[in-house]
Amino acid sequence: MGRYDRYILSQLLVLFGFFSLVLISVYWINRAVDLFDSLISDGQNLLVFLEFTALSLPQIMLLVLPVAAFVATLYVFNRMISDSELVVLQTAGLSPIRLMRPVLIFGVLLCVMIAILANVLSPAAREQFNSRESEVSQDLVGRLLREGQFTFPTTGIAVYIREITELGEFRDVFLQDRRNPNADTSYNAPRAYVVRSETGPRLVMFEGMSQTLSRETQRLSTVEFEEFTFDLTSPQDGAEAGRRQDPRELSTFALIGADQADASALGTSLAVMRWEGHDRIARSLFVIFIPMIGAASLMLGTFSRLGVWPQILLAVILVIPLQIGRNALEDIALGDAALALIAYFQPVLAAGIGISVLAITLKKRRKRDDLGTPAEVSA
Numbered sequence: 001m002g003r004y005d006r007y008i009l010s011q012l013l014v015l016f017g018f019f020s021l022v023l024i025s026v027y028w029i030n031r032a033v034d035l036f037d038s039l040i041s042d043g044q045n046l047l048v049f050l051e052f053t054a055l056s057l058p059q060i061m062l063l064v065l066p067v068a069a070f071v072a073t074l075y076v077f078n079r080m081i082s083d084s085e086l087v088v089l090q091t092a093g094l095s096p097i098r099l100m101r102p103v104l105i106f107g108v109l110l111c112v113m114i115a116i117l118a119n120v121l122s123p124a125a126r127e128q129f130n131s132r133e134s135e136v137s138q139d140l141v142g143r144l145l146r147e148g149q150f151t152f153p154t155t156g157i158a159v160y161i162r163e164i165t166e167l168g169e170f171r172d173v174f175l176q177d178r179r180n181p182n183a184d185t186s187y188n189a190p191r192a193y194v195v196r197s198e199t200g201p202r203l204v205m206f207e208g209m210s211q212t213l214s215r216e217t218q219r220l221s222t223v224e225f226e227e228f229t230f231d232l233t234s235p236q237d238g239a240e241a242g243r244r245q246d247p248r249e250l251s252t253f254a255l256i257g258a259d260q261a262d263a264s265a266l267g268t269s270l271a272v273m274r275w276e277g278h279d280r281i282a283r284s285l286f287v288i289f290i291p292m293i294g295a296a297s298l299m300l301g302t303f304s305r306l307g308v309w310p311q312i313l314l315a316v317i318l319v320i321p322l323q324i325g326r327n328a329l330e331d332i333a334l335g336d337a338a339l340a341l342i343a344y345f346q347p348v349l350a351a352g353i354g355i356s357v358l359a360i361t362l363k364k365r366r367k368r369d370d371l372g373t374p375a376e377v378s379a
Helices: 003-041 046-055 057-082 085-091 096-144 235-241 252-256 260-266 270-299 309-333 337-371
Strands: 157-164 170-177 183-197 200-214 220-231
Touching (some): 096 252, 183 220, 260 270, 270 309, 270 337
Antiparallel strands (some): 200 220
16 A cells, blocks of 8 residues: 555545544434433433443444545545645546545445444344343333332323332232223232233232222122232333344344245344345445545546535535435335345445546546646646
8 A cells, every 4th residue: 555545544534533423423412312311211320321322323323434434535635625635646647546546445444344333233232222122111110119109100000019028029009900991990919029021010919809890880890819910011011022023133144044934923024124134235335435426526626726616516416316216225125025136226326426427537637638738727
């Protein structure tokens, strides 16, 4: 790697790090505010909040790193144009293709980073996040059950516990369930425990009595029991507690090699799984060409004394439709698992655009050389 390559690459990496830090901080703060409201209001401590925000970072980085790389490339080449560094380099005989080499190296490094994030860190973090979220939702009920006061673990349920022993046994429990629109039921038991199940927390009461009052007939029925298990979750809560694995938690190979049985077991479609797997790879390839498009666009007007804002605008116009097109491709692919390979259309198109812009730049350079026009005064 020559001195020019090291110089440009170092500039790109430094500014990429800076813009990444800024964008991640902004995005993370917005995400952290939402998490803070939901976790702290539910009685979670600061450590749980920090854990959840840390687990959300890989997904945030997947979103902002390509943007940071694009902005860093535009900034570096804009500065080089303003300082006439590119004029000197091209006058010294460096072709646009040679000038693009450190940019491509930067793109490959970015590809490796995104590949690790998309295929390793993000699935693992998402799995841990969902697992901890499920644990917290179940622990929440236990924290809401406090001795000597009425608590409301979920909508329509009120619980009163006179005493909670050191072993976690509840003494003199009263529970009222008003979720049934046709009847109100209350339970009384001298002792009870909270136990976990696959569908959520349950209250197990011993040697108690239940009373059900019909709202229509106002008739009261009483039943005594030796042991009774009461589900403390609402139907929605129970569904969340017994959640199926999120396909985005799976490895890329598992997603690409999935069949209909795997999709049915996860409660999703095969098209969703196939798209997720191929999209991870396509996303990694796509970022190789984002810096290339930015740098090649700016080199179209490297020697213009009118500024490079038209070239910056061109680069933005070329990149934004690629992301919009990716969203459109996703909508199409999710309708048919056989269409998952169209995820690679985005990086292929990005490569085509980058090469085309670079070819135009090279053609303009050769045309100027053939005419003998000094590069320094060319528009």
